[in-house]
Amino acid sequence: MMNPDVPAEPSPEAGSLDAMPSLRKRTPLVDLMGRDFGESYVDRDVLVAGWIRTIRVQGGGGLAFVEVSDGTTSQSLQVICERKRNPEEFQNLVEESHTGASVCLYGRIVPSIGSRQKVEMQARRMQVLGPADQQTYPLTKKKHTLEYLREFVTLRARSRTFSAVARIRNALMYSTHQFFQSRNFICCQSPVLTSIDCEGAGEMFQVTTLLPNARNCAASGDSAPQPPTPPQLDYQADFFKRPVYLTVSGQLSLECYACSLSNVYSFGPTFRAEKSKTTRHLAEFWMLEPEIAFADLDENIAVATDYIKYVFQYVLQHCQADLEFMEKLEQDRLKEAAKGASSQQRKQTAWNQGRALRERLQHNVDSEFARVTYTQAINLLFEADVKFEEPVHWGIDIPSEMERYLCEVVFKRPVVITDYPKDIKAFYMRLNDDQKTVAAMDILVPGIGELIGGSQREERVQHLRQRLLDAQLDPNTYAWYLDLRKYGTVPHSGFGLGFERLVRYVTALENIKDVCMFPRAWGMPIDG
Incomplete structure (x- = not known):
């Protein structure tokens, strides 16, 4: 049967040589x-x-x-x-x-x-x-390890694995915009350059023009000049006349627009100067950050869980072939890891409860996410018949090992944990009535742990000012942020999702550097 969507081509005459089309x-x-x-x-x-x-x-x-x-x-x-x-x-x-x-x-x-x-x-x-030189082209017909392909960032997208990851990443990005645009969220662009630390962790890249010979050194191949020590820095001579950094989050800036446009989101690169070489850390990564005006923590959780289910369902419908390939890749990796492994090691790799990748994604779509408070979660961990690497006590920042235990062993589905101790959370999170906890939430998924972190923002100006002081931050630096609470303050909430972590979960890859197109991490050389 002829396809009406495909224009017919005339049949070539016998012995004729067709012209090569454009x-x-x-x-x-x-x-x-x-x-x-x-x-x-x-x-x-x-x-x-x-x-x-x-x-x-x-x-x-x-x-x-x-x-x-x-x-x-x-x-x-x-x-x-x-x-x-x-x-x-x-x-x-x-x-x-x-x-x-x-x-x-x-x-x-x-x-x-x-x-x-x-x-x-x-x-x-x-x-x-x-042409491609057969003697030097690095991607031969044989199967290559991910570690080998990491050495050829400029060419690895031609491999079956990384081309599949790129298409899945594209589908997740497209469905992300589709989800928020269909719900009347307005996409806003938060600045990359900032003078404040949103998270208060201090792990930020500083931007300066106080190294006048840096460009010449880069061009000649010489090592960069040593930066002046802090007492010698004259910020009046710097480009912005004050210390400026690459952003770790666009949330604070985004709140300005949420408190004018109601529902907004940003989707762009963020940076963390965290000296870690683990499979879970990048120095540059993309963040999705929605902010919702007139919304409490419950509405925030509802939007976040709906989002996760939406993008999972989208890739299940539109990336079947690529997911099937990644599924087989994971199964082969698990079989290889099981050879000679101890029973404890096999138990640690069995977090998927016997479900293949696509079945796990569908299970998340179909499941009602469990919900517990931080205190309830700590009690469950304390009662667990498992020896964790860190002791369990109220007040700890729950490590990934314990997050995964809650998802994979206790609930066997995604989990939302709420009401964390104020001392382990950021200053902008709304203080609960008990004065000990904040209206925060983390969404945990099996195999990864935390996927989303969010909170109801502190909309009361005096409470926010005190939280800044408690965090040893200067309220004058955040005067513009406090102004949102002085002029027409409203309850509002939001969350952040590290996009590479989402891609890593959907592709079932173990190393986050394999889901970032051009990974930047501590100690990695940057070519280009």
Whole structure:
């Protein structure tokens, strides 16, 4: 049956040589293979462009099987090239094309006799756009470890794993905007440069122009000049005439717009100068930060849980092939990890309760999230028949190990913990009536622990001023923030989600550096 959406191409005359169509007329593989694995394109002439994954020359050198991918989908297209159809282009193809080379191929889509694909192309025109040196190209046909691929950030997106991660990341980003836009949230851009520490942790990158020779040193390859010691810093000579940093959160700025536009969100890069080489830390990462005016903690939790379920459902519907690939990758990794592992180690890797990746995501969509207060959570941990690395007591900042225990062992589903001790939370969180806890919430998921952190913001000016003093922060520095409470204050709430942590959970990868397109972390060299 002819597909009405695909324009018909005239059949070539016998013995004629088709002109190579313009690259503008190429068909992305996501369109060609997406709806029905290419069956609607059978007997159609199409132009495809992409990179060679494999090429096999057979039939005494007269036949070549080319597997080409353009990155728009997890599926590749097998292209059959015959010397007799176009001897000159065929010879050039087999001589210059290896794994990694870019090609443009034009021909007819026909049913495939192989079992791996439903259709294939019989090429009439073959053009090598860019060869790849077989001796030096790092992504060979063999399977590479993630550690190896991390060394080739500029090329790793051509691998099956990282191309799948990129497409899943794109779907999560698209569905994030779709979720908030459909609920009348206004997207606002918070500043990257700031003079204040939103979280009060002090782990910030400082921005300065007090190193006048830094650019010249970078150009020449010399080491950067040593910065002046703090007593010698003359900020009046600096660009902003005061200490300025890369932001750790856009929340405080975003509250200004929430208290004027009601529902807003920002989605952009943030920075933490945390000297950690764990699989959970990045120096640069993306943050989603919604702020909701006239909302208490309960509404905040409702929006956050609805968001999680929405984006999980979206990727389940739109990223089936990529999720299936990541699912198999995880299963292979778990089987390998189980070899020779102790019973305790096997128990630690069994957090998924026997569910495969897609089943876990659907389980989260279908589950009602458990909800407990911090005090209740501490009691559950105290009663646990498990020896944690840290002692359990009221007042601790619950570590990831304990968060995962609550999700994976106690509740076996996502958990919302509320009402944390004020001394372990940020100054802007609303003080509860008990004067000991704040209206904070964390959403925990199995395998990761904390995915979302949020709170009802302190809208009472005197309470907020005192919280700043308690945190040893100067209220004068936050005068603009206090003004929101002086002029038409309203109850409002919000939360933050580290986007790479979300991608890591959905892709089931262990190292957060593998879900960031260009990871920046302590001790990692930056090329470009």
